[in-house]
Amino acid sequence: MIKILETILNKKNIRLTAMRLLVMETLSDQRSAISLSELEKSFEKSDRITLYRTLKTFQENGLVHSIDDGTGAPKYALCEEGCRCDIERDLHVHFHCKVCNETFCLPKYKIPNIELPEKFRPEEANLVVKGTCPKC
Amino acid sequence: MIKILETILNKKNIRLTAMRLLVMETLSDQRSAISLSELEKSFEKSDRITLYRTLKTFQENGLVHSIDDGTGAPKYALCEEGCRCDIERDLHVHFHCKVCNETFCLPKYKIPNIELPEKFRPEEANLVVKGTCPKC
DNA sequence: AAAAAAATGCAATTCCTGTGCATTAGTCTG
DNA sequence: CAGACTAATGCACAGGAATTGCATTTTTTT
Numbered sequence: 438m439i440k441i442l443e444t445i446l447n448k449k450n451i452r453l454t455a456m457r458l459l460v461m462e463t464l465s466d467q468r469s470a471i472s473l474s475e476l477e478k479s480f481e482k483s484d485r486i487t488l489y490r491t492l493k494t495f496q497e498n499g500l501v502h503s504i505d506d507g508t509g510a511p512k513y514a515l516c517e518e519g520c521r522c523d524i525e526r527d528l529h530v531h532f533h534c535k536v537c538n539e540t541f542c543l544p545k546y547k548i549p550n551i552e553l554p555e556k557f558r559p560e561e562a563n564l565v566v567k568g569t570c571p572k573c
Numbered sequence: 574m575i576k577i578l579e580t581i582l583n584k585k586n587i588r589l590t591a592m593r594l595l596v597m598e599t600l601s602d603q604r605s606a607i608s609l610s611e612l613e614k615s616f617e618k619s620d621r622i623t624l625y626r627t628l629k630t631f632q633e634n635g636l637v638h639s640i641d642d643g644t645g646a647p648k649y650a651l652c653e654e655g656c657r658c659d660i661e662r663d664l665h666v667h668f669h670c671k672v673c674n675e676t677f678c679l680p681k682y683k684i685p686n687i688e689l690p691e692k693f694r695p696e697e698a699n700l701v702v703k704g705t706c707p708k709c
Numbered sequence: 710a711a712a713a714a715a716a717t718g719c720a721a722t723t724c725c726t727g728t729g730c731a732t733t734a735g736t737c738t739g
Numbered sequence: 740c741a742g743a744c745t746a747a748t749g750c751a752c753a754g755g756a757a758t759t760g761c762a763t764t765t766t767t768t769t
Contacts, residue, residue: 451715452715452716452765452766452767454715454716454717454765454766456716456717457716472756473756473757474755474756484717484718484719485718485756486717486718486719486758486759487716487717487718489756489757489758490716490717491716494716505641505643507641507699509725509726509755509756510755510756510757511757530687530689532689532693532695535696543689543690546687546688546689546690548700549685549687551666551682551685551700551702552682553666553668553679553682553702554679554682554707555707556706556707557668557702557704557705557706557707558704558705559668559702559703559704560671560703560704560705561702561703561704562700562701562702562703563643563699563700563701563703564684564687564698564699564700565698565699566687566689566693566695566697566698567695567696567697567698567699568693568694568695568696568697569693569694569696570692570693570694571690571691571692571693586746587746588734588735588736588746588747590734590735590746590747590748592747592748593747608725609725609726610724610725620748620749620750621725622727622728622748622749622750623747623748623749625726625727626747626748627747630747645724645725645756645757646724646725646726647726
């Protein structure tokens with residue numbers, strides 16, 4: 438994991454720091470997407486802004502994608518192998534549980550192509566399904 | 574229009590005030606959904622909180638629906654005739670233009686039904702397509 | 710080891726939602 | 740019509756989050 442991360446960051450001339458490694462580890466421990474606040478809470482001592490910028494850097498390099506599930510704060514999740522969200526943006530469906538408030542990536546469920554009225558030029562799409570998750 | 578509004582509000586024991594009428598008129602003048610801030614700007618003198626609560630009241634009574642287009646602030650649009658968003662929530666697709674920043678309702682374009690993994694119990698869905706609108 | 714570049718942490722700003730409360734306006738009843 | 744009641748309004752303020760500027764620290768390069 439560290440090696441993969443190192444390779445990717447090196448390619449883009451971005452340094453692999455302790456902070457970034459920690460954030461990466463934390464993200465890979467999650468089974469659902471987490472918000473900046475939640476990420477912050479999982480560290481004893483941390484700086485919100487640094488985390489914010491770390492996530493931004495990861496996003497820009499296609500390691501992490503952000504999900505707007507409608508809760509106000511965006512949530513972040515690691516991209517799966519082969520995820521191309523840095524190029525094409527969120528293509529898979531997200532599920533937000535209204536009970537536990539968690540948001541899950543469903544990478545195997547792609548957003549169907551919508552035929553829009555003429556002259557609308559779609560570039561990306563965001564589909565969030567809300568309801569109750571298996572656990573709740 | 575006024576009569577329809579009056580009828581609906583009367584049914585629910587909600588008063589038809591000058592403010593509410595003005596908000597209703599402003600909303601029906603829009604061809605795209607507007608945010609609270611934009612609504613506020615369209616009045617010379619207005620109180621954000623009153624507008625906020627007016628929109629909330631309208632929403633609760635199925636006159637208006639809100640759209641989370643990912644810009645941070647929810648946008649509001651009049652429901653079409655027969656819209657059942659007070660019961661089933663947003664069923665149609667929204668289009669957000671990244672150039673002019675406007676958000677359009679596409680009431681004729683419904684969100685396709687997604688087959689989710691077992692035990693996920695969907696209740697509502699939100700689909701926002703982003704790109705460039707015909708005007709831009 | 711010094712210089713340069715990048716990352717970090719702190720402070721502060723801005724924008725938005727949302728609540729409490731006093732005042733105002735509208736409705737109802739005698 | 741007047742008084743009582745209820746709902747709507749407007750102001751003040753609190754709270755949460757994104758985002759920027761800048762000084763400091765860390766890392767890399769020379």
